[in-house]
Amino acid sequence: MDFDLENPLGNFHDLPCDAVPSLFLIESDHIPPPNYCQSFKASDFDISVRRDVVSLISQLSCTFDPVLPYLAINYLDRFLAHQGILQPKPWANKLLAISCFSLAAKMLKTEYSATDVQVLMNHGDGGAIFEAQTIQRMEGIVLGALQWRMRSITPFSFIPFFVNLFRLKDPALRQVLKDGASEIILKSQREIKVLEFKPSTVAASALLYASHELFPFQYPCFLRAISDCSYINKETVVQCYNVIHDITREEYESVLNINSTSDTPVNVLDEHFLSLESEKTNGTNVVTQEQDFKRRKTTDYGNNRTVPFSHFHQC
Amino acid sequence: MLTLREKYYDFDQISSKVFKCRRDDQFFTMKIVSILNEENQANNGVPYWIIREISILKELDHINIVRLIDVMTDGPDLFLVFEYLDNEFQADFLKNPKMFMYPQMKKEFLYQILNTVAYLHARKILLRDLRPENILVNVRTQVLKIALFGAARTFEAPLEAYSSSVGCLSYRSPEVLFQFGCEKYSTPNDVWAVGCIFGEMLLHRPLFSGPSDVELLDEIFTLLGTPTEETWPGVTSICGTCALMGPPQQPKDLAKEFPMLNPDGLDLLSKMLCLCPNYRISAEDAVKHPYFKGV
Numbered sequence: 001m002d003f004d005l006e007n008p009l010g011n012f013h014d015l016p017c018d019a020v021p022s023l024f025l026i027e028s029d030h031i032p033p034p035n036y037c038q039s040f041k042a043s044d045f046d047i048s049v050r051r052d053v054v055s056l057i058s059q060l061s062c063t064f065d066p067v068l069p070y071l072a073i074n075y076l077d078r079f080l081a082h083q084g085i086l087q088p089k090p091w092a093n094k095l096l097a098i099s100c101f102s103l104a105a106k107m108l109k110t111e112y113s114a115t116d117v118q119v120l121m122n123h124g125d126g127g128a129i130f131e132a133q134t135i136q137r138m139e140g141i142v143l144g145a146l147q148w149r150m151r152s153i154t155p156f157s158f159i160p161f162f163v164n165l166f167r168l169k170d171p172a173l174r175q176v177l178k179d180g181a182s183e184i185i186l187k188s189q190r191e192i193k194v195l196e197f198k199p200s201t202v203a204a205s206a207l208l209y210a211s212h213e214l215f216p217f218q219y220p221c222f223l224r225a226i227s228d229c230s231y232i233n234k235e236t237v238v239q240c241y242n243v244i245h246d247i248t249r250e251e252y253e254s255v256l257n258i259n260s261t262s263d264t265p266v267n268v269l270d271e272h273f274l275s276l277e278s279e280k281t282n283g284t285n286v287v288t289q290e291q292d293f294k295r296r297k298t299t300d301y302g303n304n305r306t307v308p309f310s311h312f313h314q315c
Numbered sequence: 316m317l318t319l320r321e322k323y324y325d326f327d328q329i330s331s332k333v334f335k336c337r338r339d340d341q342f343f344t345m346k347i348v349s350i351l352n353e354e355n356q357a358n359n360g361v362p363y364w365i366i367r368e369i370s371i372l373k374e375l376d377h378i379n380i381v382r383l384i385d386v387m388t389d390g391p392d393l394f395l396v397f398e399y400l401d402n403e404f405q406a407d408f409l410k411n412p413k414m415f416m417y418p419q420m421k422k423e424f425l426y427q428i429l430n431t432v433a434y435l436h437a438r439k440i441l442l443r444d445l446r447p448e449n450i451l452v453n454v455r456t457q458v459l460k461i462a463l464f465g466a467a468r469t470f471e472a473p474l475e476a477y478s479s480s481v482g483c484l485s486y487r488s489p490e491v492l493f494q495f496g497c498e499k500y501s502t503p504n505d506v507w508a509v510g511c512i513f514g515e516m517l518l519h520r521p522l523f524s525g526p527s528d529v530e531l532l533d534e535i536f537t538l539l540g541t542p543t544e545e546t547w548p549g550v551t552s553i554c555g556t557c558a559l560m561g562p563p564q565q566p567k568d569l570a571k572e573f574p575m576l577n578p579d580g581l582d583l584l585s586k587m588l589c590l591c592p593n594y595r596i597s598a599e600d601a602v603k604h605p606y607f608k609g610v
Binding site for chain 1: 360361362363366367369370371373374386388438
């Protein structure tokens with residue numbers, strides 16, 4: 001038996017329509033339970049512990065396919081949801097980070113050097129080297145907590161499906177859109193609040209956000225395609241889009257040290273939904289045109305609706 | 316957390332690493348998998364192929380798949396707890412004489428196999444190595460079970476070999492045989508395997524049995540004709556070495572090769588054994604084929 005974890009839908013471009021529901025139906029089995037976010041919000045310490053382990057995993061994974069750290073962090077969240085808060089010990093955080101990374105690498109059949117992992121984890125301090133047996137035991141604990149269900153359905157699984165709905169014909173443009181959405185998905189995973197949404201919702205919202213940035217003139221068409229998808233709850237996508245928007249803006253502004261404004265006009269997604277409704281009332285059709293790929297420029301950074309998406313790489 | 320012996324009891328050995336055991340009034344089959352050996356030491360822990368296989372099994376909940384119910388670890392060993400199949404389930408179902416007495420039973424079992432494959436494909440899971448040895452049947456209740464990851468009681472091959480691409484070639488599709496060693500399997504390969512099993516049900520012998528990829532391809536093309544760019548667009552770039560194609564052959568008349576089969580059955584068989592993977596019928600469409608009307 002086998003499966004393509006990175007792109008389970010991508011291998012089946014001729015996928016029959018009624019086969020798609022399966023991924024949508026089972027995706028909730030591979031994310032932390034709904035109360036996971038609430039339990040974190042109750043404690044700043046818990047949030048800082050998660051961020052610490054997430055940061056360690058990111059260090060370990062910076063030279064690998066982005067799906068790997070995403071999967072490892074998914075294991076972390078599912079493990080924390082099952083086991084509760086970690087002991088406040090730096091070595092325990094490192095051991096958990098290594099174990100989640102190692103398990104994700106195995107699921108993806110990715111080769112890695114155990115020695116390099118140890119060196120990375122101990123860079124800058126005199127921390128203990130974990131014996132192979134210790135890592136193995138920790139892996140066993142994580143596997144047991146997750147009931148050995150390691151094939152997590154991630155937002156990446158849904159990107160090809162949604163991109164196909166957009167009907168972009170140019171392969172280069174499709175790839176640009178996929179890359180943009182993937183980057184957004186990776187960034188947003190670091191924030192707890194995104195975990196409230198299902199992977200398919202995160203994928204749809206990330207693609208809409210990326211398409212608004214990269215293909216503004218075609219954006220209304222993409223929005224309609226997502227809205228028409230029967231497996232997606234439109235209101236939830238709006239909420240998730242807003243969360244992604246806030247996360248992306250926060251990161252952008254933190255880099256530029258710009259103070260955020262509490263004066264928030266109508267959110268861009270709400271605005272487009274409203275305009276879509278009015279267009280339907282008028283009976284007019286949206287005219288779409290092929291546009292050369294070009295990022296929009298803006299000098300009005302204070303206006304939420306025109307904050308450009310920035311590409312900052314973690315590694 | 317209950318230990319192994321606290322949770323299960325009344326162990327009864329079935330084979331070297333397979334036990335029947337009990338919890339309350341339910342029986343289970345427990346299989347021991349050792350994860351410590353020369354190769355595994357280098358991997359620092361549970362090998363990836365075991366994690367991947369178990370991950371898949373843990374998600375499956377289908378009447379025709381032997382269920383993996385529990386996984387426990389004890390030192391260097393893994394204990395896989397499967398649903399128990401009593402003696403009424405016979406392994407290697409194609410050798411069961413009752414299979415040949417009741418034609419309707421063949422159709423029923425074929426339908427169950429295809430239904431299972433469709434279920435797996437809907438979850439983006441590929442079987443890759445479906446063959447009669449992994450299928451058990453209860454002819455009284457007419458329930459079939461596919462045993463995965465060595466879940467079959469009589470399955471004795473080493474697990475390491477099971478997870479590799481080495482294995483029985485008779486049920487491999489032409490596109491896989493052309494690229495032997497390549498890891499790019501896909502759903503049509505599983506459907507081809509079901510087609511071979513269907514043919515084997517009818518003929519009482521394997522449809523193709525050559526010991527090598529070259530000989531197998533020759534047998535396939537002898538029956539179904541040598542593929543051309545017309546019948547299989549892109550085949551020239553896939554087959555690589557022209558020697559694998561052999562001299563051009565015309566397809567045989569399937570109606571004469573399978574005289575016991577009605578027109579609907581012939582249609583389904585020909586679509587499952589379509590040489591071009593893109594044109595081959597999907598498991599999902601196959602279960603809806605008119606041949607299964609009334610099942």
